[in-house]
Amino acid sequence: MTYITSLKCVHCGREYTPEQVTYYCEVCGYHDGILDVIYDYDTVRRELNPESLARSTKYSMWRYLPLLPINNPGLIPHLQVGWTPLYEAPGLAGELGVARCWVKDEGRNPTASFKDRASAVGVVKALEQKAPRITCASTGNAASSLAGFAAAAGLPATIFVPGRAPAAKVAQLLVYGAQVFSVQGTYDQAWELCMQASAEFGWYNRNCAINPYLIEGKKTVSLELAEQFMTLTPGSFPDWVVVAVGDGCTIGGVWKGLWEMHRLGFIPRLPKVLGVQAEGCKPFVTAWQENTCLVPGEANTLADSIAVGHPRNFCKGMKGVTESGGAFVAVSDNDILRSITTLARKTGVFGEPAGAAGVAGVRQAVAAGMIRPDESVAIIVTGNGLKDIQNAICAAGQPVSVQPDIREVRQAVAASGKC
Amino acid sequence: MTYITSLKCVHCGREYTPEQVTYYCEVCGYHDGILDVIYDYDTVRRELNPESLARSTKYSMWRYLPLLPINNPGLIPHLQVGWTPLYEAPGLAGELGVARCWVKDEGRNPTASFKDRASAVGVVKALEQKAPRITCASTGNAASSLAGFAAAAGLPATIFVPGRAPAAKVAQLLVYGAQVFSVQGTYDQAWELCMQASAEFGWYNRNCAINPYLIEGKKTVSLELAEQFMTLTPGSFPDWVVVAVGDGCTIGGVWKGLWEMHRLGFIPRLPKVLGVQAEGCKPFVTAWQENTCLVPGEANTLADSIAVGHPRNFCKGMKGVTESGGAFVAVSDNDILRSITTLARKTGVFGEPAGAAGVAGVRQAVAAGMIRPDESVAIIVTGNGLKDIQNAICAAGQPVSVQPDIREVRQAVAASGKC
DSSP, X not given: OOOEEEEEETTTOOEEOTTTOSSSOTTTHHHHOXXXXXXXXHHXXXXXXXXXXXXXXXXXXXXXXXXXXXXXXXXXOSSOOOOOXXXXXXXXXXHHXXXXXXXXXXXXXXXXBTTHHHHHHHXXXXXXXXXXXXXXXXXXXXXXXXXXXXXXXXXXXXXXXXXXXXXXXXXXXXXXXXXXXXXXXXXXXXXHHHHHHHHHHTOEEOOTTTOTTHHHHHTHHHHHHHHHHHHHSTTOOOSEEEEEOSSSHHHHHHHHHHHXXXXXXXXXXXXXXXXXXXXXXXXXXXXXXXXXXXOOOOOOOSOGGGOOSSOTTHHHHHHHHHHHTOEEEEEOHHHXXXXXXXXXXXXXXXXXXXXXXXXXXXXXXXXXXXXXTTOEEEXXXXXXXXXXXXXXXXXXXXXXXXXXXXXXXXXXXXXXXXX | OOOEEEEEETTTOOEEOTTTOSSSOTTTHHHHOOEEEEEOHHHHHHHSSHHHHHHOOOOSGGGGGGGSOOSOGGGOOSSOOXXXXXXXXXXXXXXXXXXXXXXXXXXXXXXXXXXXXXXXXXXXXXXXXXXXXXXXXXXXXXXXXXXXXXXXXXXOEEEEEETTSOHHHHHHHHHTTOEEEEESSOXXXXXXXXXXXXXXXXXXXXXXXXXXXXXXXXXXXXXXXXXXXXXXXXXXXOSEEEEEOSSSHHHHHHHHHHHHHHHTTSSSSOOEEEEXXXXXXXXXXXXXXXXXXXXXXXXXXXXGGGOOSSOTTHHHHHHHHHHXXXXXXXXXXXXXXXXXXXXXXXXXXXXXXXXXHHHHHHHHHHHTTSSOTTOEEEEEEOBBGGGGHHHHHHHHOOOEEEOSOHHHHHHHHHHHTOO
């Protein structure tokens, strides 16, 4: 059983029971009618509180089960997901010009990205519904995490990728045994084909933008942040939580988790949320700055995980920043590349471009006076740098070439001043 | 303080105090005089026992501090290392023809390999000795983990790589800010240059084959196995522990940890150890089968982490298998590639070639009658598949190409029998 009271349409406000609806508001349709999962928080609080968590030995996102839409916990696959490390990074704080800085390394999840939290929930929902197969359209972390969790659960998966998807990313899906359709067309065409196939074959649809339960997995990163800070810095919480933004689902989940942990009394006050986009793909930044609706645009950035010109979850994404009194910033691809090395060298955490973009975003927000030097920030690093070695090579620089002769090393060491 | 009673030469048996010696037996030299760290186990047991571990909230390899050579725990860097997940894998057990099978996913460590356990110890020892810099020669996981942990600790690092090292692997070192010397010569020349530079500049030497403390980090994988099985299957332990073998340090560490946990009463009996090598690089297999000394040979295998023709830690590596009554097997590169997909599809764990080689090794050992069908195995997957995407592409197969038209999907689904 769950503590869900209703699924509420973010567009029209209609409420449904979980039995009445599978994915989206039938009146508003799947472009607008995204549903939000509402819980009975007073009852949740009786099961989920500082005392119950102190007793819990489930070191994974499943320690927050009363806040998750899971009817049958017996179906949860074995892969350990969530409960990722949170590090304080004084060197990075100094570099960025803030009072204190923490980094949450989501690259430590089973398939090396934040998306595992969503796929874990998606796979359990598919099993609960006895779906014969689960599907999504993606070339990136959502696809690889779905393939990994489907394999772990013994659930067949079909993934639609656009024809131009890089061989390396497709390989990971195939290694996990997913059926992969390479669609000779655009990403949008792959997405529509996935929607059609899901409807026709009864495959469970893991596309986060239309499936209300996926974001419930994503929010667990904030549930963890709240609990981890309760231990690290009792009675206080960072002023800002920082995350890169693509289709809006991630930042929407981050905000929902923060809101819930405040509602349940785990954190003393709500932080501001900083959403970071790339200069070449910034529909949220534009809409927020100009106070307009979404205008889909270009997707020109090397940070592929946030290269989303037409965000499918604009509403929930925008809500996170506006309700929190936060901000959106855009950073250049050069800044993103530089942030990969800054993050790795100051903390030992190697992030993929979108994962490190939060670091560039803080730098930008400090320069713009949005974040004050006396404020503290928690940056969510959403994916592992090993996911995108090509961009790491661009960021990294070159080694020093020497002959196998100690005299050459001596000269190079003297020249570098490093000895 | 530590509970070390002596450092004992594996070649001549001479014993030293930790203050008398830095790396190896001065009489036997660094080719033969590898030291073994000996503890006062009776005293260790008073601090490290099932009750103390049940109370511990350190979810990392540092929960075994009384069994580690650390004088100053305040110098331990922040990266969460060890306490990796252990999964039971009934589907894989069925596939391999054994009674039960577990997989320990070492790719979940901070830089995505088992080697992080050793680098973590190396960095602390360097800081304890106030070394100005730490160094090693490697192109693989030892180097990337050293670069990551050195960055986390704020300790400068210099890494010697052979000129032919792949750009992707070198990039990771540079991202972490290590000084990287690309030596225009062989791996052996890079290794010798590293030894010279370490001696000349006083850089701390992380090369596992000559540094007695590194293997102490590696053994923690077995300390965890013992504790995790104590919870999972109280009173019993798998019949076999399986790991791929390169220079012998890893399997040596695995055996030492098992031996210690048996000595301390955590496991009821010692398992047999199965060492897995590649057909094209099998000096341990040959020496074990023919009961001879080490004959260095070729290193022809795609599993780069175990492509070691001249193992530097032959003695400790051989000891693990012979003392345990275990075995060595060699598997073909094709078997290794096939084991990547078998492992990923049956468990959701994506391993690099050497990481998945243990799966191929079990299959081989069952076929040869070394492992009986009623026996149980624990396989250590030493590194993440994202470390070697090129070989994953070889293992993965191809996607199904379709036009953006549901009729093509319909046909393909019908043809595949997957719906």
